[in-house]
Amino acid sequence: MTERHPVTVVGLGAMGQEIARVLLEAGHPVTVWNRTPSRADDLVARGATRADTVANAVTSSPLVLVCVLDYAATRELLEPVAADLAGRTVVQLTTGTPRQARELAVWAAGHGIDYVDSGMMATPPMIGTETSVFLYSGDETAFQRYRPALDLLGASRWFGADAGLASLYDLALLAGMYTMSAGFLHGAAMVGTAGVSAAEFAESAGDWLRAVSGSLPYAAAFVDSGDYTTDVQSVDFNKAALDAIVQASVDQGVAPDLVAPIRELLARQQDEGHGKESYDRIIESIRPEVT
Numbered sequence: 628m629t630e631r632h633p634v635t636v637v638g639l640g641a642m643g644q645e646i647a648r649v650l651l652e653a654g655h656p657v658t659v660w661n662r663t664p665s666r667a668d669d670l671v672a673r674g675a676t677r678a679d680t681v682a683n684a685v686t687s688s689p690l691v692l693v694c695v696l697d698y699a700a701t702r703e704l705l706e707p708v709a710a711d712l713a714g715r716t717v718v719q720l721t722t723g724t725p726r727q728a729r730e731l732a733v734w735a736a737g738h739g740i741d742y743v744d745s746g747m748m749a750t751p752p753m754i755g756t757e758t759s760v761f762l763y764s765g766d767e768t769a770f771q772r773y774r775p776a777l778d779l780l781g782a783s784r785w786f787g788a789d790a791g792l793a794s795l796y797d798l799a800l801l802a803g804m805y806t807m808s809a810g811f812l813h814g815a816a817m818v819g820t821a822g823v824s825a826a827e828f829a830e831s832a833g834d835w836l837r838a839v840s841g842s843l844p845y846a847a848a849f850v851d852s853g854d855y856t857t858d859v860q861s862v863d864f865n866k867a868a869l870d871a872i873v874q875a876s877v878d879q880g881v882a883p884d885l886v887a888p889i890r891e892l893l894a895r896q897q898d899e900g901h902g903k904e905s906y907d908r909i910i911e912s913i914r915p916e917v918t
């Protein structure tokens with residue numbers, strides 16, 4: 628495969644436009660298709676080729692990147708052109724669940740399509756910068772064949788042959804992101820009752836969250852060993868802290884919806900007799916039994 632092989636980008640939303648732009652700027656011949664054709668105008672002005680049908684788009688390149696709203700839209704677009712895709716590589720960039728990724732991989736294999744699934748750990752302005760990370764799993768031969776082009780979008784991380792793994796990892800990271808930002812918003816609501824602006828709180832919260840993120844490897848050691856023995860940060864200790872956070876929130880008129888579930892998980896661990904063990908034991912209340 629020559630370095631500057633043709634690439635097709637199906638889906639020109641905020642992400643797809645940036646992806647196509649980065650590939651174009653690196654010298655790849657890029658064919659684009661979008662349901663609303665006008666969204667391709669800027670890319671066409673920069674040198675991209677506009678395909679008038681999905682079939683024409685996918686037959687223009689050996690590598691087809693799909694970046695649309697969801698898997699339902701992806702299947703609507705790809706199923707009618709399955710025969711055209713045979714022998715080509717589809718990289719599904721659209722966010723979805725591991726099950727959706729695995730089902731699409733089975734469908735692709737049934738039509739002779741090489742399939743790679745991806746999780747994009749980036750926002751549109753991050754595409755093509757050093758802050759962008761793309762997670763991949765599925766057909767490793769296809770991934771390695773097109774890796775130079777994929778590396779242009781962000782640092783590539785490979786997770787293995789199970790097409791669902793990139794999505795699983797993607798959604799796990801997003802779970803961390805959402806709960807962290809929700810925690811910040813809860814704190815902002817609390818200090819907001821004392822007239823503190825969210826901007827002022829963001830400075831302290833940013834410093835604090837960066838500092839405590841350093842404790843993740845210690846939490847991981849408890850989880851991976853299954854041994855939650857500790858002298859510090861026990862379930863009992865943290866249950867008292869969560870009681871105080873919930874009570875202070877209620878006292879200030881802030882709904883405790885975001886923090887109360889953590890208190891409930893700690894209470895369950897206490898009820899099961901694990902009060903003296905590490906806080907991190909709450910994972911045992913939410914994960915399936917490890918066999």
Ligand code: FVH
Nearest residue numbers: 638639640641642643662663695696700721722749750751
């Ligand atoms: N934007 C972000 O920050 C996040 C970053 C992490 C990953 N997500 C996921 O990336 C997928 C694409 O997101 P996006 O930001 O590009 O999304 P939009 O700007 O809303 O564009 C959506 C495109 O999908 C097309 N589309 C929607 N439904 C259909 C359909 N039934 N048939 C054909 N195309 C469809 C839409 O077309 P149009 O409205 O312009 O005609 C856009 O091209 C997504 O999975 C995120 O969760 C983004």
